[in-house]
Amino acid sequence: MSHTIRVGDLVTGEAVVLDLRVAQLASRAVAYAFDVAVQFLLLLGVYLIAPIGFDDALQSALALSLTVLVLVGYPTLVESLTRGRSVGKFVMGLRVVRDDGGSIRFRHALVRALGGFFVDFWMLGLGGAIALFVSLFSPQGKRVGDYLAGTLVIRTRIPQQEVELADMPPQLAEWARGLDLSQLSDELVLAARQYLSRYHELGEQARWDLGARLSDDVGAAIRSPRVEYTHPHPYLAAVLAERRRRAG
Known part of the structure; x- marks a missing residue:
């Protein structure tokens, strides 16, 4: 009988499942809070050094562009370079991996970040309500961005x-x-x-x-x-x- 291995479940030929400890909602929420704090500091720094003196419409467009850049660019860049560990996930002992257990790449991080910005948290996410709702009904605690990217978050501390x-x-x-x-x-x-x-x-x-x-x-x-x-x-x-x- 063949054996298959995948993160979330490590299944043997005897149907014995070895749980690879999918991250719980509470630990993910704390990790996200750390990341929001980092993003806030980045936004503050960007606004302090951003050029001023434009008319109101241009100033608003610039502010929106910088906000999107930080909210999407930060998780994309950090999770790509660290193979799934943002600052918050590092603190909480978590990591983003692909559904097949492999390390994520740039495209996975980008899709997760875009899903987080547009659906889970900011644009349509009602301050994280959608991410919370979807995660509660997901067996592996996935949010919309995880489903779109084909990823999940696991615990790395045993x-x-x-x-x-x-x-x-x-x-x-x-x-x-x-x-x-x-x-x-x-x-x-x-x-x-x-x-x-x-x-x-x-x-x-x-x-x-x-x-x-x-x-x-x-x-x-x-x-x-x-x-x-x-x-x-x-x-x-x-x-x-x-x-x-x-x-x-």
Whole structure:
């Protein structure tokens, strides 16, 4: 039986779902409040340095253009450069990802920002009422901009009890110290942690098949593939334990 992996649900061939922790509405709201504060400061700075002396109509057009530039340009630029993490999302431990779990690109960030400006929050959004309504009825907490862009917001912070599952296998400790973990994405880390946390709920075949797929993805990211005879569980545990050790 084939196995499929997607963010939001990590589904094994035995129909065991590993939840990748879609962000809750409350944490998204706090993150958005941080971003609004940043945008307000940016608008204030832009207005202070903007040229003055035009007639009222031109002044109004300039003010509107600058406002749209900040409200659309800020989330587009920041989320594109950081692969889905605005200031607010960084503070709250959130990230925007594609529906298939991959990192977002410029077009995803732009569509989300345009959806946020025109529908979710500002032009037609009634101060965020539409975003709130749509998110409440979405299984994955999506707003209109997420549906248009094909994205969702996930949590990148894992409770301590799950982090502790990744103990360092002694036989792999020396190998792990030499790893380059700079390209290891939060999405892969989340999937690996969920695999380890639900390991004992899986059948033997699912443990191997799902673990092998995750190990292949992790190995490609860290440029140190799993040795064929090494079981996926200690391999993934070693990578996560080393990552935690370096984070302090």
